[in-house]
Amino acid sequence: MNNISNQKEPIVRLNDVLIGYKKEEPLVKIPNLEIFPGEIVAIAGPSGVGKSTLLKTIAGLVRTISGTIEVCGENSPSRPQRGELGYIPQSLGLVRHASVMHNVMIGANAGNNKPRIPLLGIPFPSSTAKGKALHAISAMGLEEKINWPIRILSGGQQRRVATARTLAQSPRLIMADEFLSELDQETIDMVLSEITEFVRSNNAALLVVEHDISRAKLMADRLLVIDDGRINPFITEPTALEVKI
Amino acid sequence: MSERNTILNRVESTLRQYYILLTLFFISFITIYIFDGMINDWGRLSGSLGNFSAFFHESLWPPDWSVLEPQAYPVCTVYPTFIDFTCSTAWIGMIETIKIAFVSTVFGMILSLPISLLAARNLNSPWISYSSRFLLAAFRSLPSIIWAIFFVILVGFGPLAGVLAMTVYTVGYLGKLQYEAIEGMTKTPLEASEAMGLTKFETAFYVVIPESANDLISQAIFMFEYNFRHGTVIGIVGAGGIGYYINLYLKFLQYDKVIAYLIIIFVVVLIIDLISIRARSFFTEEVDLPRSTWLSVFLPSNIIKK
Numbered sequence: 388m389n390n391i392s393n394q395k396e397p398i399v400r401l402n403d404v405l406i407g408y409k410k411e412e413p414l415v416k417i418p419n420l421e422i423f424p425g426e427i428v429a430i431a432g433p434s435g436v437g438k439s440t441l442l443k444t445i446a447g448l449v450r451t452i453s454g455t456i457e458v459c460g461e462n463s464p465s466r467p468q469r470g471e472l473g474y475i476p477q478s479l480g481l482v483r484h485a486s487v488m489h490n491v492m493i494g495a496n497a498g499n500n501k502p503r504i505p506l507l508g509i510p511f512p513s514s515t516a517k518g519k520a521l522h523a524i525s526a527m528g529l530e531e532k533i534n535w536p537i538r539i540l541s542g543g544q545q546r547r548v549a550t551a552r553t554l555a556q557s558p559r560l561i562m563a564d565e566f567l568s569e570l571d572q573e574t575i576d577m578v579l580s581e582i583t584e585f586v587r588s589n590n591a592a593l594l595v596v597e598h599d600i601s602r603a604k605l606m607a608d609r610l611l612v613i614d615d616g617r618i619n620p621f622i623t624e625p626t627a628l629e630v631k632i
Numbered sequence: 633m634s635e636r637n638t639i640l641n642r643v644e645s646t647l648r649q650y651y652i653l654l655t656l657f658f659i660s661f662i663t664i665y666i667f668d669g670m671i672n673d674w675g676r677l678s679g680s681l682g683n684f685s686a687f688f689h690e691s692l693w694p695p696d697w698s699v700l701e702p703q704a705y706p707v708c709t710v711y712p713t714f715i716d717f718t719c720s721t722a723w724i725g726m727i728e729t730i731k732i733a734f735v736s737t738v739f740g741m742i743l744s745l746p747i748s749l750l751a752a753r754n755l756n757s758p759w760i761s762y763s764s765r766f767l768l769a770a771f772r773s774l775p776s777i778i779w780a781i782f783f784v785i786l787v788g789f790g791p792l793a794g795v796l797a798m799t800v801y802t803v804g805y806l807g808k809l810q811y812e813a814i815e816g817m818t819k820t821p822l823e824a825s826e827a828m829g830l831t832k833f834e835t836a837f838y839v840v841i842p843e844s845a846n847d848l849i850s851q852a853i854f855m856f857e858y859n860f861r862h863g864t865v866i867g868i869v870g871a872g873g874i875g876y877y878i879n880l881y882l883k884f885l886q887y888d889k890v891i892a893y894l895i896i897i898f899v900v901v902l903i904i905d906l907i908s909i910r911a912r913s914f915f916t917e918e919v920d921l922p923r924s925t926w927l928s929v930f931l932p933s934n935i936i937k938k
Binding site for chain 2: 443446447448466467468469470471472473474475476477478479480481482483484485489492493494496497507509556558562
Protein backbone atom coordinates (compact mmCIF):
# COMPACT_ATOMS: atom_id res chain seq x y z
CA MET A 388 0.00 0.00 0.00
CA ASN A 389 2.81 2.38 0.90
CA ASN A 390 4.40 1.62 -2.47
CA ILE A 391 1.25 2.79 -4.22
CA SER A 392 1.02 5.96 -2.13
CA ASN A 393 4.69 6.81 -2.71
CA GLN A 394 4.46 6.50 -6.46
CA LYS A 395 1.15 8.07 -7.43
CA GLU A 396 -1.01 11.09 -6.87
CA PRO A 397 -4.23 10.19 -5.01
CA ILE A 398 -7.50 10.13 -6.96
CA VAL A 399 -9.40 11.28 -3.86
CA ARG A 400 -7.99 13.48 -1.10
CA LEU A 401 -10.05 14.67 1.88
CA ASN A 402 -8.65 17.08 4.47
CA ASP A 403 -10.51 17.87 7.71
CA VAL A 404 -13.83 17.38 5.99
CA LEU A 405 -17.02 17.82 7.96
CA ILE A 406 -20.02 16.34 6.16
CA GLY A 407 -23.76 16.65 6.67
CA TYR A 408 -26.83 18.40 5.29
CA LYS A 409 -27.04 21.12 7.97
CA LYS A 410 -24.24 23.15 9.50
CA GLU A 411 -25.81 22.72 12.95
CA GLU A 412 -26.11 18.95 12.58
CA PRO A 413 -22.85 17.60 11.08
CA LEU A 414 -22.81 13.86 10.48
CA VAL A 415 -19.14 12.82 10.40
CA LYS A 416 -15.70 14.37 10.47
CA ILE A 417 -13.06 12.82 8.20
CA PRO A 418 -9.65 14.15 9.30
CA ASN A 419 -7.68 12.74 6.39
CA LEU A 420 -8.39 10.27 3.60
CA GLU A 421 -6.46 9.54 0.45
CA ILE A 422 -7.42 6.96 -2.15
CA PHE A 423 -4.80 5.97 -4.70
CA PRO A 424 -5.09 4.49 -8.20
CA GLY A 425 -5.58 0.73 -8.12
CA GLU A 426 -7.01 0.78 -4.59
CA ILE A 427 -10.29 -0.57 -3.28
CA VAL A 428 -11.48 1.20 -0.14
CA ALA A 429 -14.57 0.12 1.76
CA ILE A 430 -16.56 2.31 4.12
CA ALA A 431 -18.42 0.40 6.80
CA GLY A 432 -20.51 1.42 9.77
CA PRO A 433 -23.98 1.24 11.27
CA SER A 434 -26.94 2.51 9.26
CA GLY A 435 -27.74 6.22 9.34
CA VAL A 436 -24.23 7.20 10.37
CA GLY A 437 -23.45 9.10 7.14
CA LYS A 438 -21.75 6.57 4.83
CA SER A 439 -23.96 7.36 1.82
CA THR A 440 -23.72 11.09 2.54
CA LEU A 441 -19.93 10.79 2.46
CA LEU A 442 -20.17 9.14 -0.96
CA LYS A 443 -22.55 11.85 -2.22
CA THR A 444 -20.22 14.54 -0.89
CA ILE A 445 -17.25 13.07 -2.77
CA ALA A 446 -19.47 12.80 -5.88
CA GLY A 447 -20.18 16.55 -5.58
CA LEU A 448 -23.90 16.05 -4.95
CA VAL A 449 -23.75 17.37 -1.36
CA ARG A 450 -21.59 20.30 -0.27
CA THR A 451 -19.13 19.92 2.58
CA ILE A 452 -19.75 21.87 5.77
CA SER A 453 -16.01 22.53 6.04
CA GLY A 454 -12.70 21.15 4.78
CA THR A 455 -11.36 20.42 1.31
CA ILE A 456 -12.03 17.63 -1.14
CA GLU A 457 -9.96 16.90 -4.23
CA VAL A 458 -11.35 14.39 -6.72
CA CYS A 459 -9.46 13.46 -9.91
CA GLY A 460 -7.30 16.54 -9.53
CA GLU A 461 -10.20 18.98 -9.14
CA ASN A 462 -10.82 20.80 -5.90
CA SER A 463 -14.45 20.95 -4.74
CA PRO A 464 -16.73 22.65 -5.77
CA SER A 465 -15.08 22.18 -9.21
CA ARG A 466 -16.14 18.85 -10.62
CA PRO A 467 -14.01 16.13 -12.21
CA GLN A 468 -14.02 15.99 -16.00
CA ARG A 469 -16.90 14.28 -17.77
CA GLY A 470 -16.92 10.53 -17.24
CA GLU A 471 -14.07 10.44 -14.68
CA LEU A 472 -16.42 9.58 -11.84
CA GLY A 473 -18.82 6.64 -11.83
CA TYR A 474 -21.54 6.49 -9.20
CA ILE A 475 -23.83 3.60 -8.28
CA PRO A 476 -26.37 4.95 -5.75
CA GLN A 477 -28.00 2.64 -3.23
CA SER A 478 -31.24 2.70 -5.23
CA LEU A 479 -29.14 2.35 -8.43
CA GLY A 480 -30.41 5.39 -10.37
CA LEU A 481 -31.48 3.39 -13.41
CA VAL A 482 -34.03 4.57 -15.97
CA ARG A 483 -36.73 2.04 -15.10
CA HIS A 484 -38.79 2.34 -18.27
CA ALA A 485 -35.80 2.04 -20.58
CA SER A 486 -33.93 -1.09 -21.67
CA VAL A 487 -30.73 -2.59 -20.25
CA MET A 488 -28.86 -1.40 -23.37
CA HIS A 489 -30.18 2.16 -23.01
CA ASN A 490 -29.04 2.33 -19.39
CA VAL A 491 -25.59 0.91 -20.08
CA MET A 492 -25.21 3.26 -23.08
CA ILE A 493 -25.75 6.22 -20.71
CA GLY A 494 -22.55 5.16 -18.93
CA ALA A 495 -20.74 4.43 -22.19
CA ASN A 496 -21.67 7.88 -23.56
CA ALA A 497 -20.56 9.58 -20.34
CA GLY A 498 -17.16 7.96 -20.78
CA ASN A 499 -17.09 8.85 -24.46
CA ASN A 500 -14.99 11.94 -24.99
CA LYS A 501 -15.56 12.11 -28.74
CA PRO A 502 -16.54 15.46 -30.34
CA ARG A 503 -20.04 16.56 -29.41
CA ILE A 504 -23.01 17.74 -31.47
CA PRO A 505 -22.93 21.57 -31.28
CA LEU A 506 -25.54 23.16 -28.96
CA LEU A 507 -26.89 19.81 -27.76
CA GLY A 508 -23.68 18.65 -26.05
CA ILE A 509 -24.35 15.01 -27.00
CA PRO A 510 -21.32 13.07 -28.27
CA PHE A 511 -21.55 11.84 -31.87
CA PRO A 512 -22.54 8.15 -32.01
CA SER A 513 -19.46 6.05 -31.44
CA SER A 514 -18.92 2.38 -32.20
CA THR A 515 -16.34 2.28 -29.38
CA ALA A 516 -18.96 3.36 -26.84
CA LYS A 517 -21.40 0.76 -28.16
CA GLY A 518 -18.67 -1.89 -28.04
CA LYS A 519 -17.88 -0.99 -24.43
CA ALA A 520 -21.56 -1.21 -23.50
CA LEU A 521 -21.94 -4.63 -25.12
CA HIS A 522 -18.77 -5.87 -23.41
CA ALA A 523 -19.97 -4.66 -19.99
CA ILE A 524 -23.41 -6.26 -20.49
CA SER A 525 -21.76 -9.52 -21.43
CA ALA A 526 -19.37 -9.33 -18.44
CA MET A 527 -22.38 -9.01 -16.14
CA GLY A 528 -24.12 -11.95 -17.82
CA LEU A 529 -27.03 -9.89 -19.11
CA GLU A 530 -26.82 -10.61 -22.85
CA GLU A 531 -30.22 -12.29 -22.90
CA LYS A 532 -31.88 -9.35 -21.17
CA ILE A 533 -30.30 -6.67 -23.34
CA ASN A 534 -33.65 -5.30 -24.63
CA TRP A 535 -35.63 -5.85 -21.44
CA PRO A 536 -36.93 -2.82 -19.58
CA ILE A 537 -35.32 -2.41 -16.16
CA ARG A 538 -38.63 -2.43 -14.28
CA ILE A 539 -39.26 -6.10 -15.02
CA LEU A 540 -35.80 -7.28 -13.94
CA SER A 541 -35.14 -8.71 -10.48
CA GLY A 542 -33.36 -6.61 -7.84
CA GLY A 543 -30.12 -8.53 -8.38
CA GLN A 544 -30.27 -8.15 -12.17
CA GLN A 545 -30.86 -4.40 -11.76
CA ARG A 546 -27.71 -4.19 -9.61
CA ARG A 547 -25.76 -5.91 -12.36
CA VAL A 548 -27.10 -3.39 -14.90
CA ALA A 549 -25.94 -0.51 -12.71
CA THR A 550 -22.50 -2.13 -12.42
CA ALA A 551 -22.40 -2.67 -16.21
CA ARG A 552 -23.28 1.01 -16.74
CA THR A 553 -20.28 2.02 -14.63
CA LEU A 554 -17.91 -0.48 -16.26
CA ALA A 555 -18.95 0.80 -19.71
CA GLN A 556 -18.17 4.31 -18.53
CA SER A 557 -14.59 3.31 -17.55
CA PRO A 558 -14.23 6.00 -14.89
CA ARG A 559 -11.10 6.78 -12.85
CA LEU A 560 -13.10 6.53 -9.64
CA ILE A 561 -16.04 4.20 -9.01
CA MET A 562 -18.25 4.96 -6.04
CA ALA A 563 -20.74 2.26 -5.16
CA ASP A 564 -23.30 2.32 -2.38
CA GLU A 565 -24.06 -1.23 -1.17
CA PHE A 566 -23.99 -2.50 -4.76
CA LEU A 567 -23.62 -6.14 -3.72
CA SER A 568 -26.78 -6.44 -1.67
CA GLU A 569 -29.62 -8.60 -3.06
CA LEU A 570 -27.07 -10.69 -5.01
CA ASP A 571 -26.47 -14.41 -4.47
CA GLN A 572 -22.93 -15.56 -3.60
CA GLU A 573 -22.15 -16.76 -7.12
CA THR A 574 -23.16 -13.41 -8.65
CA ILE A 575 -21.27 -11.49 -5.92
CA ASP A 576 -18.11 -13.40 -6.86
CA MET A 577 -18.68 -12.69 -10.57
CA VAL A 578 -19.40 -8.96 -10.08
CA LEU A 579 -16.49 -8.53 -7.65
CA SER A 580 -14.01 -10.28 -9.91
CA GLU A 581 -15.04 -8.10 -12.90
CA ILE A 582 -14.91 -4.86 -10.98
CA THR A 583 -11.64 -5.72 -9.20
CA GLU A 584 -10.04 -6.63 -12.51
CA PHE A 585 -11.23 -3.31 -13.99
CA VAL A 586 -9.82 -1.34 -11.03
CA ARG A 587 -6.44 -3.10 -11.06
CA SER A 588 -5.92 -3.12 -14.82
CA ASN A 589 -7.07 0.47 -15.42
CA ASN A 590 -5.43 1.99 -12.33
CA ALA A 591 -8.85 3.20 -11.25
CA ALA A 592 -10.07 3.33 -7.65
CA LEU A 593 -13.16 1.87 -6.03
CA LEU A 594 -14.80 3.42 -3.02
CA VAL A 595 -17.58 1.21 -1.78
CA VAL A 596 -20.07 1.56 1.06
CA GLU A 597 -20.76 -1.79 2.65
CA HIS A 598 -22.58 -2.27 5.92
CA ASP A 599 -21.51 -5.93 6.11
CA ILE A 600 -18.03 -5.54 7.68
CA SER A 601 -16.92 -9.11 6.90
CA ARG A 602 -17.75 -8.64 3.20
CA ALA A 603 -16.08 -5.23 3.26
CA LYS A 604 -12.88 -6.82 4.64
CA LEU A 605 -13.02 -9.47 1.94
CA MET A 606 -13.13 -7.11 -1.02
CA ALA A 607 -11.17 -4.06 0.13
CA ASP A 608 -7.51 -3.14 0.45
CA ARG A 609 -8.38 -0.66 3.17
CA LEU A 610 -11.36 -0.31 5.46
CA LEU A 611 -12.74 2.92 6.85
CA VAL A 612 -15.19 2.46 9.71
CA ILE A 613 -17.54 5.30 10.57
CA ASP A 614 -18.83 4.86 14.10
CA ASP A 615 -21.10 6.95 16.27
CA GLY A 616 -20.64 4.79 19.38
CA ARG A 617 -22.79 1.89 18.30
CA ILE A 618 -19.72 -0.27 17.47
CA ASN A 619 -17.24 1.18 19.96
CA PRO A 620 -19.04 2.49 23.08
CA PHE A 621 -16.05 4.65 24.03
CA ILE A 622 -16.64 6.92 21.02
CA THR A 623 -18.67 10.03 21.87
CA GLU A 624 -19.06 11.67 18.47
CA PRO A 625 -19.27 10.23 14.92
CA THR A 626 -15.74 9.47 13.78
CA ALA A 627 -14.13 7.83 10.77
CA LEU A 628 -11.32 5.43 11.64
CA GLU A 629 -9.14 3.44 9.28
CA VAL A 630 -8.99 -0.19 10.34
CA LYS A 631 -6.15 -2.55 9.46
CA ILE A 632 -7.37 -5.54 7.45
CA MET B 633 -43.78 8.36 31.38
CA SER B 634 -45.34 6.07 28.76
CA GLU B 635 -48.77 6.40 30.42
CA ARG B 636 -48.44 10.18 30.21
CA ASN B 637 -47.55 9.88 26.52
CA THR B 638 -50.58 7.66 25.88
CA ILE B 639 -52.89 10.22 27.51
CA LEU B 640 -51.26 13.05 25.54
CA ASN B 641 -51.67 11.10 22.27
CA ARG B 642 -55.34 10.44 23.04
CA VAL B 643 -55.96 14.12 23.80
CA GLU B 644 -54.17 15.13 20.61
CA SER B 645 -56.21 12.67 18.53
CA THR B 646 -59.52 13.95 20.04
CA LEU B 647 -58.48 17.56 19.45
CA ARG B 648 -57.62 16.72 15.84
CA GLN B 649 -61.10 15.25 15.30
CA TYR B 650 -62.74 18.38 16.75
CA TYR B 651 -60.49 20.51 14.58
CA ILE B 652 -61.60 18.64 11.41
CA LEU B 653 -65.28 18.94 12.40
CA LEU B 654 -64.90 22.63 13.16
CA THR B 655 -63.17 23.22 9.80
CA LEU B 656 -65.95 21.39 7.91
CA PHE B 657 -68.62 23.39 9.77
CA PHE B 658 -66.83 26.65 9.03
CA ILE B 659 -66.47 25.85 5.29
CA SER B 660 -70.18 24.87 5.08
CA PHE B 661 -71.26 28.06 6.86
CA ILE B 662 -69.12 30.31 4.62
CA THR B 663 -70.42 28.56 1.45
CA ILE B 664 -74.10 28.96 2.44
CA TYR B 665 -73.51 32.56 3.52
CA ILE B 666 -71.83 33.52 0.21
CA PHE B 667 -74.40 31.66 -1.91
CA ASP B 668 -77.31 33.25 -0.08
CA GLY B 669 -75.72 36.67 -0.58
CA MET B 670 -75.61 36.12 -4.36
CA ILE B 671 -79.24 34.99 -4.74
CA ASN B 672 -81.82 37.68 -4.12
CA ASP B 673 -84.93 35.69 -5.10
CA TRP B 674 -85.04 31.99 -4.18
CA GLY B 675 -88.59 31.86 -5.55
CA ARG B 676 -87.18 31.79 -9.09
CA LEU B 677 -86.20 28.16 -8.51
CA SER B 678 -89.84 27.13 -8.02
CA GLY B 679 -90.85 27.67 -11.68
CA SER B 680 -87.67 26.25 -13.19
CA LEU B 681 -88.89 22.68 -13.63
CA GLY B 682 -92.03 23.88 -15.41
CA ASN B 683 -89.95 26.11 -17.67
CA PHE B 684 -87.62 23.22 -18.50
CA SER B 685 -90.55 20.92 -19.26
CA ALA B 686 -92.13 23.49 -21.62
CA PHE B 687 -88.81 24.22 -23.34
CA PHE B 688 -88.00 20.52 -23.68
CA HIS B 689 -91.37 19.52 -25.22
CA GLU B 690 -91.90 22.59 -27.38
CA SER B 691 -88.41 23.28 -28.68
CA LEU B 692 -85.88 20.54 -27.94
CA TRP B 693 -87.66 17.23 -28.41
CA PRO B 694 -87.69 15.31 -30.68
CA PRO B 695 -84.24 16.06 -32.11
CA ASP B 696 -84.15 16.96 -35.79
CA TRP B 697 -81.89 14.27 -37.26
CA SER B 698 -81.83 16.03 -40.63
CA VAL B 699 -78.42 17.28 -39.48
CA LEU B 700 -77.19 13.82 -40.46
CA GLU B 701 -78.52 14.15 -44.00
CA PRO B 702 -76.29 15.31 -46.86
CA GLN B 703 -76.18 19.06 -47.44
CA ALA B 704 -77.96 20.40 -50.52
CA TYR B 705 -74.76 22.11 -51.64
CA PRO B 706 -72.12 20.99 -52.50
CA VAL B 707 -73.83 17.97 -54.04
CA CYS B 708 -72.88 14.73 -52.31
CA THR B 709 -71.11 12.34 -54.66
CA VAL B 710 -70.07 9.60 -52.25
CA TYR B 711 -70.82 6.00 -53.13
CA PRO B 712 -72.37 3.72 -51.84
CA THR B 713 -75.27 5.96 -50.88
CA PHE B 714 -75.73 4.54 -47.37
CA ILE B 715 -72.57 6.42 -46.33
CA ASP B 716 -73.90 9.71 -47.65
CA PHE B 717 -74.17 10.90 -44.04
CA THR B 718 -70.47 11.78 -44.48
CA CYS B 719 -71.72 14.79 -46.51
CA SER B 720 -73.81 16.01 -43.56
CA THR B 721 -72.97 19.07 -41.49
CA ALA B 722 -72.78 16.93 -38.32
CA TRP B 723 -70.17 14.61 -39.83
CA ILE B 724 -68.17 17.41 -41.50
CA GLY B 725 -68.19 19.48 -38.29
CA MET B 726 -67.31 16.53 -36.10
CA ILE B 727 -64.41 15.41 -38.29
CA GLU B 728 -63.10 18.98 -38.38
CA THR B 729 -63.29 19.17 -34.57
CA ILE B 730 -61.39 15.87 -34.24
CA LYS B 731 -58.75 17.13 -36.70
CA ILE B 732 -58.36 20.42 -34.79
CA ALA B 733 -58.03 18.51 -31.49
CA PHE B 734 -55.47 16.07 -32.92
CA VAL B 735 -53.24 18.64 -34.64
CA SER B 736 -53.30 21.04 -31.70
CA THR B 737 -52.48 18.23 -29.25
CA VAL B 738 -49.45 17.19 -31.32
CA PHE B 739 -48.26 20.79 -31.77
CA GLY B 740 -48.93 21.52 -28.10
CA MET B 741 -46.99 18.45 -26.98
CA ILE B 742 -43.98 19.35 -29.15
CA LEU B 743 -43.92 22.92 -27.84
CA SER B 744 -44.71 22.19 -24.19
CA LEU B 745 -42.09 19.48 -23.62
CA PRO B 746 -39.00 21.74 -23.84
CA ILE B 747 -40.72 24.40 -21.71
CA SER B 748 -41.75 21.86 -19.07
CA LEU B 749 -38.18 20.50 -18.94
CA LEU B 750 -37.06 24.05 -18.17
CA ALA B 751 -39.89 24.48 -15.65
CA ALA B 752 -39.01 21.37 -13.59
CA ARG B 753 -37.36 22.46 -10.35
CA ASN B 754 -35.36 19.25 -10.06
CA LEU B 755 -33.58 20.00 -13.35
CA ASN B 756 -33.01 23.75 -13.33
CA SER B 757 -32.29 26.70 -11.12
CA PRO B 758 -35.28 28.52 -9.57
CA TRP B 759 -34.80 31.46 -11.98
CA ILE B 760 -35.20 29.32 -15.08
CA SER B 761 -37.96 27.14 -13.67
CA TYR B 762 -40.08 30.02 -12.35
CA SER B 763 -39.79 32.03 -15.58
CA SER B 764 -40.86 28.96 -17.58
CA ARG B 765 -43.76 28.37 -15.18
CA PHE B 766 -44.80 31.99 -15.62
CA LEU B 767 -44.92 31.46 -19.39
CA LEU B 768 -46.99 28.28 -19.03
CA ALA B 769 -49.33 29.97 -16.54
CA ALA B 770 -49.83 32.85 -19.00
CA PHE B 771 -50.89 30.41 -21.75
CA ARG B 772 -53.17 28.61 -19.33
CA SER B 773 -54.73 31.64 -17.72
CA LEU B 774 -57.15 32.29 -20.59
CA PRO B 775 -59.64 29.58 -21.56
CA SER B 776 -59.35 28.22 -25.09
CA ILE B 777 -62.51 30.06 -26.21
CA ILE B 778 -60.88 33.44 -25.40
CA TRP B 779 -57.74 32.38 -27.31
CA ALA B 780 -60.08 31.39 -30.17
CA ILE B 781 -61.65 34.88 -30.25
CA PHE B 782 -58.13 36.35 -30.28
CA PHE B 783 -56.96 34.15 -33.16
CA VAL B 784 -60.18 34.67 -35.15
CA ILE B 785 -59.34 38.39 -35.03
CA LEU B 786 -55.74 37.64 -36.10
CA VAL B 787 -56.21 35.04 -38.85
CA GLY B 788 -59.94 35.10 -39.60
CA PHE B 789 -62.67 32.47 -39.26
CA GLY B 790 -61.93 28.77 -39.72
CA PRO B 791 -59.97 25.84 -38.37
CA LEU B 792 -56.59 27.66 -38.43
CA ALA B 793 -57.78 29.95 -35.64
CA GLY B 794 -59.05 26.86 -33.79
CA VAL B 795 -55.74 25.01 -34.12
CA LEU B 796 -53.75 28.05 -32.93
CA ALA B 797 -56.07 28.66 -29.97
CA MET B 798 -56.09 25.04 -28.86
CA THR B 799 -52.32 24.75 -29.32
CA VAL B 800 -51.64 27.73 -27.07
CA TYR B 801 -53.97 26.40 -24.40
CA THR B 802 -52.50 22.88 -24.74
CA VAL B 803 -48.97 24.24 -24.20
CA GLY B 804 -50.08 25.86 -20.92
CA TYR B 805 -52.14 22.97 -19.62
CA LEU B 806 -50.03 20.03 -20.83
CA GLY B 807 -46.83 21.84 -19.82
CA LYS B 808 -48.05 21.98 -16.22
CA LEU B 809 -48.95 18.28 -16.20
CA GLN B 810 -45.57 17.46 -17.75
CA TYR B 811 -43.39 19.39 -15.32
CA GLU B 812 -45.30 17.91 -12.40
CA ALA B 813 -44.66 14.41 -13.78
CA ILE B 814 -40.97 15.25 -14.26
CA GLU B 815 -40.68 16.62 -10.73
CA GLY B 816 -42.32 13.45 -9.44
CA MET B 817 -39.58 11.17 -10.77
CA THR B 818 -37.07 9.70 -8.32
CA LYS B 819 -33.93 11.74 -7.94
CA THR B 820 -31.33 8.95 -8.02
CA PRO B 821 -31.14 8.66 -11.85
CA LEU B 822 -30.57 12.43 -11.93
CA GLU B 823 -27.90 12.17 -9.24
CA ALA B 824 -26.14 9.36 -11.09
CA SER B 825 -26.19 11.43 -14.33
CA GLU B 826 -24.89 14.51 -12.52
CA ALA B 827 -22.06 12.52 -10.91
CA MET B 828 -21.15 11.02 -14.32
CA GLY B 829 -20.91 14.54 -15.76
CA LEU B 830 -23.72 14.35 -18.33
CA THR B 831 -24.92 17.66 -19.76
CA LYS B 832 -28.40 18.98 -18.95
CA PHE B 833 -29.55 18.13 -22.46
CA GLU B 834 -28.24 14.56 -22.19
CA THR B 835 -29.93 14.14 -18.81
CA ALA B 836 -33.21 15.37 -20.26
CA PHE B 837 -32.92 13.27 -23.41
CA TYR B 838 -31.56 9.99 -22.02
CA VAL B 839 -32.92 9.99 -18.45
CA VAL B 840 -35.86 12.32 -17.83
CA ILE B 841 -37.90 11.76 -21.00
CA PRO B 842 -37.57 7.94 -21.04
CA GLU B 843 -38.28 7.75 -17.30
CA SER B 844 -41.43 9.87 -17.52
CA ALA B 845 -42.46 8.68 -21.01
CA ASN B 846 -45.47 6.73 -19.79
CA ASP B 847 -46.83 9.74 -17.92
CA LEU B 848 -46.14 12.04 -20.87
CA ILE B 849 -47.94 9.80 -23.37
CA SER B 850 -50.86 9.21 -21.03
CA GLN B 851 -51.20 12.98 -20.48
CA ALA B 852 -51.10 13.64 -24.24
CA ILE B 853 -53.94 11.16 -24.80
CA PHE B 854 -55.92 12.83 -22.01
CA MET B 855 -55.19 16.21 -23.59
CA PHE B 856 -56.54 15.04 -26.97
CA GLU B 857 -59.74 13.97 -25.25
CA TYR B 858 -59.89 17.33 -23.44
CA ASN B 859 -59.19 19.27 -26.65
CA PHE B 860 -61.94 17.43 -28.48
CA ARG B 861 -64.48 18.39 -25.81
CA HIS B 862 -63.34 22.02 -25.90
CA GLY B 863 -63.09 21.96 -29.69
CA THR B 864 -66.86 21.60 -29.85
CA VAL B 865 -67.18 24.98 -28.12
CA ILE B 866 -64.62 27.10 -29.93
CA GLY B 867 -66.58 26.80 -33.19
CA ILE B 868 -69.19 29.04 -31.58
CA VAL B 869 -66.81 31.99 -31.98
CA GLY B 870 -65.95 31.00 -35.56
CA ALA B 871 -62.85 28.91 -34.97
CA GLY B 872 -64.07 25.89 -36.96
CA GLY B 873 -65.56 22.54 -36.05
CA ILE B 874 -69.05 21.43 -35.08
CA GLY B 875 -69.53 24.46 -32.81
CA TYR B 876 -69.96 26.61 -35.92
CA TYR B 877 -73.16 24.73 -36.85
CA ILE B 878 -74.44 24.77 -33.25
CA ASN B 879 -74.02 28.53 -33.18
CA LEU B 880 -75.74 28.85 -36.58
CA TYR B 881 -78.87 26.98 -35.45
CA LEU B 882 -78.92 28.70 -32.05
CA LYS B 883 -79.17 32.02 -33.87
CA PHE B 884 -82.18 30.73 -35.82
CA LEU B 885 -83.71 29.29 -32.61
CA GLN B 886 -83.75 25.79 -34.17
CA TYR B 887 -83.19 24.05 -30.84
CA ASP B 888 -84.28 20.62 -32.16
CA LYS B 889 -81.27 20.66 -34.49
CA VAL B 890 -79.03 21.94 -31.70
CA ILE B 891 -80.05 19.03 -29.43
CA ALA B 892 -79.32 16.60 -32.28
CA TYR B 893 -75.77 18.01 -32.51
CA LEU B 894 -75.40 17.84 -28.73
CA ILE B 895 -76.45 14.17 -28.67
CA ILE B 896 -73.95 13.40 -31.46
CA ILE B 897 -71.22 15.22 -29.51
CA PHE B 898 -72.15 13.29 -26.35
CA VAL B 899 -71.89 9.93 -28.15
CA VAL B 900 -68.55 10.82 -29.79
CA VAL B 901 -67.12 12.16 -26.49
CA LEU B 902 -68.16 8.89 -24.85
CA ILE B 903 -66.46 6.82 -27.57
CA ILE B 904 -63.27 8.94 -27.40
CA ASP B 905 -63.30 8.65 -23.58
CA LEU B 906 -63.49 4.88 -23.81
CA ILE B 907 -60.72 4.69 -26.42
CA SER B 908 -58.67 7.03 -24.24
CA ILE B 909 -59.10 4.84 -21.13
CA ARG B 910 -58.02 1.79 -23.12
CA ALA B 911 -55.09 3.60 -24.77
CA ARG B 912 -53.86 5.09 -21.50
CA SER B 913 -53.95 1.69 -19.80
CA PHE B 914 -51.02 0.67 -22.04
CA PHE B 915 -48.93 3.39 -20.42
CA THR B 916 -49.53 2.65 -16.74
CA GLU B 917 -47.31 0.36 -14.70
CA GLU B 918 -48.81 -3.11 -14.99
CA VAL B 919 -47.84 -3.81 -11.39
CA ASP B 920 -49.99 -0.92 -10.16
CA LEU B 921 -53.14 -1.44 -12.20
CA PRO B 922 -54.45 -4.34 -14.23
CA ARG B 923 -54.60 -3.36 -17.92
CA SER B 924 -58.17 -2.65 -18.93
CA THR B 925 -59.85 -4.80 -21.53
CA TRP B 926 -62.58 -3.50 -23.86
CA LEU B 927 -65.07 -5.36 -21.68
CA SER B 928 -63.73 -3.74 -18.49
CA VAL B 929 -64.12 -0.32 -20.11
CA PHE B 930 -67.86 -0.90 -20.46
CA LEU B 931 -68.67 -3.06 -17.44
CA PRO B 932 -67.83 -2.94 -13.70
CA SER B 933 -65.05 -5.34 -12.67
CA ASN B 934 -67.26 -7.46 -10.40
CA ILE B 935 -69.55 -8.38 -13.32
CA ILE B 936 -66.58 -9.38 -15.52
CA LYS B 937 -65.13 -11.60 -12.75
CA LYS B 938 -68.42 -13.50 -12.50
